[in-house]
Amino acid sequence: MTVHATHLKGTSHRGYLELPWGQVHYRRSGKAGGPALVVVHQSPLSSATYEPAMGALGEHGLDVVAIDIPGFGMSDAPDGQWSIPDHATALWAVIDALELPEVHLLGQHTGAIVSVEAASQQLDRVRGLVLQGIPLYSDAERAEKAARYAPGYTPAIDGSHLQVVWDRIRWLYPTISAESCSRQVAEYLSVGPDYGVAYRAVFAHVPDVAAVSGVPTLLLHGSEDVLDRMNDVVTAAFPHAPLVRIPGGTDFVAEEQPEAFAEAVAAHVLACATAATPRFTPVYTATVEVTGGRAGRARSLTGALDVRLTRPAERSGHDGGTDPEELFAAGYAACFSSALSVVERRRGATAGPVAVTASVTLGTRPGGAYGIAARLVVRAPECPQDVLEELVAGTHAVCPYSNAVQGNIEVVTEVHGAS
Structure with a gap:
């Protein structure tokens, strides 16, 4: 059966997941139990972009899941404007609902930004990254695009807004087929007049590429991809990642050259799947x-x-x-405070002035052994209590001291924000 670029259905299995913000639509193909590849599309499109390549990826033995980002395709939209960290957290909720313990992430454009953030949130579960064009904008570019990119459209009874959407797609991708344009018009319309909601999240976010420096990464896109112009910036940010450009391919190389696309992706995924998982990358x-x-x-x-x-x-x-307990307390407090700043930046939050006090207690255990216990008190008087609690919870997952003592000693955390 031929799968056309306009096809929103295709031959892969389709399903829905019930999650706190609504239903998430996904496509799945390939070998159950094989290396799991989760595909995150660009906005304002959908997983239909990857439908022509789903079968080819599956034939390489991968378990491929392409999701519709919340608010796009056939997935329900969340309430309000989500940040990139919100989208990344939601991606992990999808992965958990699919019961996938470890994954490879493939993200395109917006999806690449989400994938990098998701990887930084749970590094131990990401075996590899494939970035199909990642927009690493400068501060000036983000500001300029936030001011005028993706202005939206106003529905008109004469259907003239359809021409507005068509002309935008043709302006972005002048060489793609009429069939591909037609599918994209349907995807734009499924989002609604404000189709730039995910773009705003991208323009407000600075990707923490250093956080994923230890994740095996492949840079892959068509030679005519609109982000091909960023190769110098991207390869400098990911110096150990090979760059593969598929000749003649546009942003939609997965539907234009599905076999070539699948072969490049599968080679990377399978190499990562068989390699020993790096658990520790020395920094200092x-x-x-x-x-x-x-x-x-x-x-x-x-x-x-x-x-x-x-x-x-x-x-x-x-x-x-x-004494050793004071030294340990000083190290824990300093490290936790710095890690909290990292979590603030990743989530686009501001805690204001923060003070972290660590107490380390030496004690005895049954049988004569010695042990220690720790207490952290985090004070941020300008930060709302619920926001601070969320930031502190995320910090325990980032702080090397918290990771070192997890499951080994008792750590009590007190959080004091604005009431």
Whole structure:
């Protein structure tokens, strides 16, 4: 059966998921239990873009799921304007509903921005990335586009708005077929007059590409893709990612050359699936030499730290020494505070002035073993309590100290925001 570029249905399995904001439509093809590839389309289109390539991807042994982003295609729209972190969190809700423990993410344009953010949120579950054109705009470009890009249309009884949409598509992609244009008109209309809602999220977001530097990444698009112009910027941001340009392909190379597209994608996914999963990428190493144990001295071999250690029970009021628990508390508080700033940036939130206090308690366990427990108190008097609680919860997933002690010691967190 031939699948045409205009076909919104196709031959892949189609289904819906019930999620808190509404129904999500998806397409699925390929081998159940194979490497899972989740495909995130560009806006304001839908997963129909990938329908012609679904079968070809599946023939390589992949379990392929192409979703309609909430508010696009046949997926329900959420209430209000979602940020990119909101879309990424929703993507994980979809992946969880599909019961996929680990995935490869393929994102195009808007979908690439969402995929990078999703990968940064749950790095341990992403085996690889395929970015089919990622818009890494400068601050000036984001501001300019936010001011005038995707102005929307006004429905007219004479149907003239259809010409407005058609002309926009032809302006963006002058070489694509009339059939592809026709399908895209239907996708624009399915979103509604304000089809630029996801664009606004992109223009307000700065992708944290450094956060995914350890994820095996492929840069793949047609040589005529509108974002081909950004290759220098993108390859500099992803210096270890190979760039594959499919000759003659436009933004819709997946429907124009499905076999070539599927072969390039599958080669990357299968290579990542069979490779050992990187669990740790070194960034910095601190080395401290201690002599004399708890009553000795700690001297950094990589920095300026040089302190006398004293046992807490032996410390006097004028004793200038410190102990391992204080050092651990200082490290945890500093790291957690910095990680919270990262989460703020990724989610587009502002907590205002933040103070983090860490308390580390040394104690004994049954059988004579020693252990520690920690308490974190996070204060941000200008941040609404519910917002701060959400940020702190996300910070525990990012902070290296929280990740190191998770499941090993008790950590109690107190959050004090604006009431």
